[in-house]
Amino acid sequence: MPSAAEQLAANINFGAFAKATELKRRIWFTLAALIIYRLGTYIPLPGIDPVVLQEIFKQNQSGILGMFDMFAGGALGRMTIFALNIMPYISASIIMQLMTTVSPHLEQLKKEGESGRKKMNQYTRYGTVVLAAVQAYGIASGLEGMSGSSGGAVIEPGVFFRATTVITLTGGTIFLMWLGEQITARGVGNGISLIIFAGIVANLPSALASTLELGRTGALSMLFILVLLVMSVGVIAFIVFMERAQRRIIVQYPKRQVGNKMFGGESSHLPLKLNTSGVIPPIFASSLLLLPMTVANFGAAGGPDWLTSITALLGRGQPLYLGLYTAGIVFFAFFYTAVVFNPADTADNLKKYGGFIPGIRPGRNTAEFLDHVLTRLTVVGAAYLVAVCLLPEILISQYSVPFYFGGTSLLIVVTVTMDTVGQVHSHLLAHQYEGLIKKSKLRGRSR
Numbered sequence: 338m339p340s341a342a343e344q345l346a347a348n349i350n351f352g353a354f355a356k357a358t359e360l361k362r363r364i365w366f367t368l369a370a371l372i373i374y375r376l377g378t379y380i381p382l383p384g385i386d387p388v389v390l391q392e393i394f395k396q397n398q399s400g401i402l403g404m405f406d407m408f409a410g411g412a413l414g415r416m417t418i419f420a421l422n423i424m425p426y427i428s429a430s431i432i433m434q435l436m437t438t439v440s441p442h443l444e445q446l447k448k449e450g451e452s453g454r455k456k457m458n459q460y461t462r463y464g465t466v467v468l469a470a471v472q473a474y475g476i477a478s479g480l481e482g483m484s485g486s487s488g489g490a491v492i493e494p495g496v497f498f499r500a501t502t503v504i505t506l507t508g509g510t511i512f513l514m515w516l517g518e519q520i521t522a523r524g525v526g527n528g529i530s531l532i533i534f535a536g537i538v539a540n541l542p543s544a545l546a547s548t549l550e551l552g553r554t555g556a557l558s559m560l561f562i563l564v565l566l567v568m569s570v571g572v573i574a575f576i577v578f579m580e581r582a583q584r585r586i587i588v589q590y591p592k593r594q595v596g597n598k599m600f601g602g603e604s605s606h607l608p609l610k611l612n613t614s615g616v617i618p619p620i621f622a623s624s625l626l627l628l629p630m631t632v633a634n635f636g637a638a639g640g641p642d643w644l645t646s647i648t649a650l651l652g653r654g655q656p657l658y659l660g661l662y663t664a665g666i667v668f669f670a671f672f673y674t675a676v677v678f679n680p681a682d683t684a685d686n687l688k689k690y691g692g693f694i695p696g697i698r699p700g701r702n703t704a705e706f707l708d709h710v711l712t713r714l715t716v717v718g719a720a721y722l723v724a725v726c727l728l729p730e731i732l733i734s735q736y737s738v739p740f741y742f743g744g745t746s747l748l749i750v751v752t753v754t755m756d757t758v759g760q761v762h763s764h765l766l767a768h769q770y771e772g773l774i775k776k777s778k779l780r781g782r783s784r
Contacts, residue, residue, distance in 0.1 A: 367524035389485035429464035473506035582611040612718035614673040622665025670719035680707035
């Protein structure tokens with residue numbers, strides 16, 4: 338028999354959406370915020386020659402800069418005020434989460450609930466400003482050393498250009514950080530992920546058009562393009578299947594007598610997702626690779642030989658790049674899973690409410706069992722993430738396929754779409770429940 342929540346979910350239709358005024362307000366707010374973000378990706382930095390910059394970027398777009406431009410929604414290629422995008426914030430979040438494992442003070446803040454979370458968010462914001470300023474200065478210095486066939490990329494190099502670039506790019510990142518928080522609080526949630534999602538989706542039509550143009554000119558065969566599109570659909574279906582996969586652990590609750598009535602005795606289940614970390618590992622791994630290599634790519638042309646060699650080894654599809662990317666994905670898959678799910682706390686909560694896993698003693702044994710199951714699931718989940726993210730990377734390096742058909746971009750788009758649909762569905766369910774509660778109160782008063 339379906340549960341009450343499942344029956345209620347089945348009754349949700351367009352009419353329910355039309356009546357959910359709060360949800361509509363949140364959706365319109367989210368759309369307005371994303372439009373503002375997209376407009377900002379077309380406001381150029383002052384003092385840049387766009388013609389020279391476009392010529393330089395075309396020569397380097399198949400490397401790591403092209404991937405950074407994908408996350409930035411094209412803002413890096415146009416060198417706009419949002420060229421850094423939200424990546425410094427993600428890097429700062431990584432550093433803060435890593436620091437909680439080694440700093441007793443931060444670990445204590447993490448356990449203090451809402452007040453501790455606010456303090457940690459504030460520390461993350463400070464770290465974002467520092468990282469954004471460092472990256473912005475690296476970009477400004479790199480731009481001054483770039484030149485094309487018609488001259489330098491910077492019209493008037495100097496201290497003033499570096500200062501304005503650092504202030505502008507850092508301010509752009511801080512604004513996007515604030516915008517993401519507003520989308521999370523007043524929109525449909527997942528603000529930071531939606532900003533990255535919007536940048537990727539906005540450039541999908543142009544990526545498809547450029548791929549078809551490669552087929553028209555004969556650079557790519559039409560058969561290969563057809564195989565690529567079919568592969569993309571297959572990857573999307575595979576991602577949906579794996580993201581919905583979960584291991585359900587049976588939890589039994591004993592019977593207890595309250596007065597003359599018996600309560601409990603029913604069984605439930607504890608769902609453990611195959612990929613608990615979601616889309617975080619590829620984003621974090623990409624962010625850590627992009628942080629130092631952005632500066633390296635900018636300075637490789639006129640820099641020392643060792644910098645040029647490192648930049649070449651970290652090129653798209655190169656073994657070192659693939660190895661570091663794989664290691665980053667696996668590490669953050671396990672790390673983030675450990676952050677969001679604590680087997681010991683879950684075991685304590687089950688014991689507190691009288692629940693137990695059949696055949697497993699409550700307490701420490703339950704925690705060890707959950708940790709064992711979660712580790713095995715994370716191994717499979719990390720392997721799935723590596724396969725989805727790396728196999729298309731090889732195709733991209735070998736056949737110059739646009740980044741938007743790569744595994745990382747498809748993973749982000751599909752996962753964020755599923756999460757957003759889930760948020761909308763939750764709001765609709767809440768609206769339906771509120772309507773039922775109001776009707777029951779009115780009926781009670783009428784009697």
